[in-house]
Amino acid sequence: MTPEPFVPPPYPYERIDRFKPYGERxxxxxxxxxxxxxxxxxxxxxxxxxxxxxAERGYPPSIGTVPLRxxxxxxxxxxxxxxxxxxxMAAAIGTKEFVGTLPQWMKLRSPDRDTVLYPEISYPTxxxxxxxxxxxxxxxxxxxxxxxxxxxxxxxxxxxxxxxWVNSPGNPSGILDDLGAAAAWxxxxxxxxxxxxxxxxxxxxxxxxTILEHGTDGVVAVHSLSKRSNLAGARLGFYAGDADLVDxxxxxxxxVGMMVPGPVQAAGVVALDDDEHVEVxxxxxxxxxxxxxxxxxxxxxxxxxxxGGGFYxxxxxxxxxEFTERLAREAGVLVxxxxxxGAAGADYVxxxxxxxxxxxxxxxxxxxxx
Numbered sequence: 607m608t609p610e611p612f613v614p615p616p617y618p619y620e621r622i623d624r625f626k627p628y629g630e631r632x633x634x635x636x637x638x639x640x641x642x643x644x645x646x647x648x649x650x651x652x653x654x655x656x657x658x659x660x661a662e663r664g665y666p667p668s669i670g671t672v673p674l675r676x677x678x679x680x681x682x683x684x685x686x687x688x689x690x691x692x693x694x695m696a697a698a699i700g701t702k703e704f705v706g707t708l709p710q711w712m713k714l715r716s717p718d719r720d721t722v723l724y725p726e727i728s729y730p731t732x733x734x735x736x737x738x739x740x741x742x743x744x745x746x747x748x749x750x751x752x753x754x755x756x757x758x759x760x761x762x763x764x765x766x767x768x769x770x771w772v773n774s775p776g777n778p779s780g781i782l783d784d785l786g787a788a789a790a791w792x793x794x795x796x797x798x799x800x801x802x803x804x805x806x807x808x809x810x811x812x813x814x815x816t817i818l819e820h821g822t823d824g825v826v827a828v829h830s831l832s833k834r835s836n837l838a839g840a841r842l843g844f845y846a847g848d849a850d851l852v853d854x855x856x857x858x859x860x861x862v863g864m865m866v867p868g869p870v871q872a873a874g875v876v877a878l879d880d881d882e883h884v885e886v887x888x889x890x891x892x893x894x895x896x897x898x899x900x901x902x903x904x905x906x907x908x909x910x911x912x913x914g915g916g917f918y919x920x921x922x923x924x925x926x927x928e929f930t931e932r933l934a935r936e937a938g939v940l941v942x943x944x945x946x947x948g949a950a951g952a953d954y955v956x957x958x959x960x961x962x963x964x965x966x967x968x969x970x971x972x973x974x975x976x
Contacts, residue, residue: 629938661868670697701843707741752781780913
């Protein structure tokens, strides 16, 4: 029997394009809170470094320049009080490509395994990366507090697992997971654990945590400057952790030309060495979360809470698609139905508080709750 060819599914966010025309009846147009695209400016010094690095002529090192990796190390010492050796970290062209391509590299490393484990409510690229690699994508149920329910993983799936994804603070829910428990589970079962920590700078309950606090054996932390420094268009992330895993991934990625442009790496050094702009951005997001949670709660009647981390509101509404269309129709505001993040999220809506403060204030005016 001839196997069926792969047909890419519709990209999730294209499914809500039909609601965008609702914004046209408002003088200032659509207010898009559906995607976590930063609208605030990056620091001027970062843009200056991007424009004046003189690093655009030659091929940049795939693993990241020494100055970039040294800056990553300095950031980890300041943020987590950790000393990670420079040869246990490497650059990525934004973290989405890392997430999306990781299963195929891990499958080559462990051809007797074929399963990617990931949270059942999560960033859709965990599942899609497995699919694109011809692997099994197996979602893990969530605990009542929102973390992955490790004891619910079928032993047969654990035996076949190439890797386990965890995400804290979580997208879309903002949950803070038990990263120590995930690291321990991975070591017990011989399964590498990859911890997506792209929102760690925006942790509202306690302080930001990394899985590397529990040792580097068998674990890799993944970070991004897209959210932290408003550099989503520059495409710069990095991964750090287990020496063997990082070395393997650095080598295989080198062969396919996974290279962050030189000027972007130079800008990344400046961004990572500056914590002040992150504090400013953190306060922006905290203020917007509180404000918009109040506005949408009063308008909708739902009890909407500020998350433990991240810059998304995530709340149950019943019929998520009806809610999404109603909000677009009445206020010209676009949000994401929860089934974008897994079937278990079908009753929820995600709202990204990424628009400038004046646009967030305008939502309240349009809804009549300012």
